[in-house]
Amino acid sequence: MTMLIPLGICMISMAIIFFELPKLKKGGTKLTWTFSILLVMGTSLNIAISLNAIIISPLEAIMYIFQPVSDFLKETLLNKKNL
Amino acid sequence: MEKQLISSRQFTIIVILYTVGTGILIIPASIALEVKQDAWIVATIGTLLSLLLIKLYIILSNKMVNLSLVEVTEKFLGSFVGKFVSLAFVLLTLLSTGELIYFIGNFLQTEVMTETPPVVFGIFFNFIILFAAYYGVEVFARTLEIIFPVFLFLFIIFLIFVSPQIDIKNMQPVFEVSIQPLIYSILHFMGLFSFPLIVLLIIFPSAINNLQSSRKGFYIGTLVGGFIVTAFIALSILVLGVTNTSLRTFPSYTLAQRISVGDFLQRIEIIMAFMWMVTIFVRAFMYFYASLIGISQILKLKDHRPLILPLGMIVIALSQIVHENIIHSGKYNQETWPLSIAVFSIFLPIILLIVAKLRNIKDKDNKKAIHNLEDPRKG
Numbered sequence: 001m002t003m004l005i006p007l008g009i010c011m012i013s014m015a016i017i018f019f020e021l022p023k024l025k026k027g028g029t030k031l032t033w034t035f036s037i038l039l040v041m042g043t044s045l046n047i048a049i050s051l052n053a054i055i056i057s058p059l060e061a062i063m064y065i066f067q068p069v070s071d072f073l074k075e076t077l078l079n080k081k082n083l
Numbered sequence: 084m085e086k087q088l089i090s091s092r093q094f095t096i097i098v099i100l101y102t103v104g105t106g107i108l109i110i111p112a113s114i115a116l117e118v119k120q121d122a123w124i125v126a127t128i129g130t131l132l133s134l135l136l137i138k139l140y141i142i143l144s145n146k147m148v149n150l151s152l153v154e155v156t157e158k159f160l161g162s163f164v165g166k167f168v169s170l171a172f173v174l175l176t177l178l179s180t181g182e183l184i185y186f187i188g189n190f191l192q193t194e195v196m197t198e199t200p201p202v203v204f205g206i207f208f209n210f211i212i213l214f215a216a217y218y219g220v221e222v223f224a225r226t227l228e229i230i231f232p233v234f235l236f237l238f239i240i241f242l243i244f245v246s247p248q249i250d251i252k253n254m255q256p257v258f259e260v261s262i263q264p265l266i267y268s269i270l271h272f273m274g275l276f277s278f279p280l281i282v283l284l285i286i287f288p289s290a291i292n293n294l295q296s297s298r299k300g301f302y303i304g305t306l307v308g309g310f311i312v313t314a315f316i317a318l319s320i321l322v323l324g325v326t327n328t329s330l331r332t333f334p335s336y337t338l339a340q341r342i343s344v345g346d347f348l349q350r351i352e353i354i355m356a357f358m359w360m361v362t363i364f365v366r367a368f369m370y371f372y373a374s375l376i377g378i379s380q381i382l383k384l385k386d387h388r389p390l391i392l393p394l395g396m397i398v399i400a401l402s403q404i405v406h407e408n409i410i411h412s413g414k415y416n417q418e419t420w421p422l423s424i425a426v427f428s429i430f431l432p433i434i435l436l437i438v439a440k441l442r443n444i445k446d447k448d449n450k451k452a453i454h455n456l457e458d459p460r461k462g
Binding site for chain 2 (some may be wrong): 012013016019023024026027028030031034035038039042043045046048049053054056057058059062063065066069070073074076077078079
């Protein structure tokens with residue numbers, strides 16, 4: 001049962017490739033490369049999530065970058081200390 | 084790819100629904116927590132300040148002619164820096180698309196179908212977005228022309244049916260808030276309400292057939308959208324009270340549950356939920372379309388349509404991991420999101436304008452106006 005979902009995701013990716021083949025042949029190499037990279041990213045992300053391998057949010061990176069500014073704003077304007 | 088054009092009326096409708104966006108569901112609770120019963124003042128000031136922001140975008144759009152934001156960034160800032168900035172922009176819009184899909188899944192799971200995993204709603208909702216993206220912005224705009232009267236009708240019905248339950252005591256005392264939380268709240272409100280309008284510059288000068296009236300439409304759309312959001316915030320506080328509003332996840336939905344006309348017209352909140360579906364759909368589509376067009380313009384691809392399905396898969400994946408729970412999402416939307424979008428919506432246009440001034444790039448408005456006179460399809 002655990003392997004069923006990743007298998008399904010792979011099937012969906014195959015279907016997408018099959019569906020887009022005629023357009024990709026016309027589109028040139030750059031389009032094919034972009035398409036492949038995005039598809040591999042999407043498939044691997046989905047499989048990783050279905051196996052519960054990802055526990056950290058990608059937004060954490062953005063939050064980390066803006067942490068000093070947002071803390072400063074909070075302390076000066078709302079008078080709240082971040083615990 | 085044939086060029087797609089939208090009329091100024093369609094653009095105004097897009098602006099209205101886009102500004103209302105997610106705010107209608109998420110803003111009331113968090114702002115009531117910050118400034119108590121004066122939340123409607125924040126919304127009013129925020130709406131008026133947004134007009135200044137639009138002034139900035141329109142000044143920028145005069146220099147853009149037929150280019151989108153991504154192309155202009157590359158043209159003004161040079162190939163390397165421009166590509167880097169555009170890539171960051173595309174990443175942010177893609178993450179936000181995932182976030183909106185998370186919101187819609189979360190909303191439906193919390194309020195409507197409690198046993199269904201949110202990803203199911205996400206997949207179905209994503210299908211609509213991909214479908215719209217496949218047909219492009221013109222078909223999308225025409226669709227909204229059909230949906231918008233329904234949206235307005237529901238909004239007016241909502242106002243009429245909820246108003247008997249208003250208790251003016253909930254609003255008092257007025258102007259109790261001190262100046263510092265007010266500033267913080269205005270930043271927070273504008274971060275969800277008008278900073279994301281920068282995304283519309285992907286379509287604003289380049290896909291519009293009548294620029295002159297579209298500029299007016301930009302202002303009008305923002306004012307109407309601001310009015311709708313302000314009405315929702317004010318009604319939430321007037322009917323539910325400050326404490327109840329700030330404790331709910333979706334106060335507007337609770338408000339719709341309160342509708343009761345003569346004890347026979349009740350429980351119509353799910354019809355009202357159509358409004359939130361429409362606004363979130365518009366915003367999610369615009370983010371998705373911006374990232375799609377952004378990627379294809381960074382890499383200078385001729386046809387962007389094959390990229391839609393792979394991006395859709397990525398969005399579905401992101402929608403499951405962007406927020407682990409509603410607390411995380413609230414924290415992100417209050418503290419980080421206004422700042423991160425402000426980098427693109429305030430600093431980027433100003434930097435572009437300074438660079439344009441230094442490089443002496445003139446407004447190229449006349450060419451477009453002449454082109455419009457020959458265009459039989461008036462907006």
